[in-house]
Amino acid sequence: MAIKTVNKQENGGVEAEHFEVFVDDNSHYMDEDYRYKAGEFLNYDEALTEAKRIVGPFVHCPRQMIRSTLMSMPRSSTPRSIASAISSEPRCAQDG
Numbered sequence: 651m652a653i654k655t656v657n658k659q660e661n662g663g664v665e666a667e668h669f670e671v672f673v674d675d676n677s678h679y680m681d682e683d684y685r686y687k688a689g690e691f692l693n694y695d696e697a698l699t700e701a702k703r704i705v706g707p708f709v710h711c712p713r714q715m716i717r718s719t720l721m722s723m724p725r726s727s728t729p730r731s732i733a734s735a736i737s738s739e740p741r742c743a744q745d746g
Contacts, residue, residue: 652671652672652674653669653670653671653672653694653697653698653701654669654670654672655667655668655669656668656669656670656690668690668691668692669690669691669692669693669694669696669697670687670689670690670691670697671687671688671689671691671697671700671701671704672685672686672687672688673685673686673688673704686728688700688701688704704733705733711736715736716736719732719735719736720732723735
């Protein structure tokens, strides 16, 4: 997971800062071909909230439930669909 600050030239040459959240595939360490952009955000807090939303299910869920969910999903599942499936499990609910 990475949050990058990006400055873009807008109309009139004024730079507008925004933040991009990227998700890496841990099976392909340091290989940016296996990275996807989860979104662009106007401020850091929004970017951090999205990063926590993606990672949260993996932190709050019992390891065996994660393993069971992963085993039941197709190999072609995206990180986003895996996180969504895990977070839908009642025992993986986050505390705020």
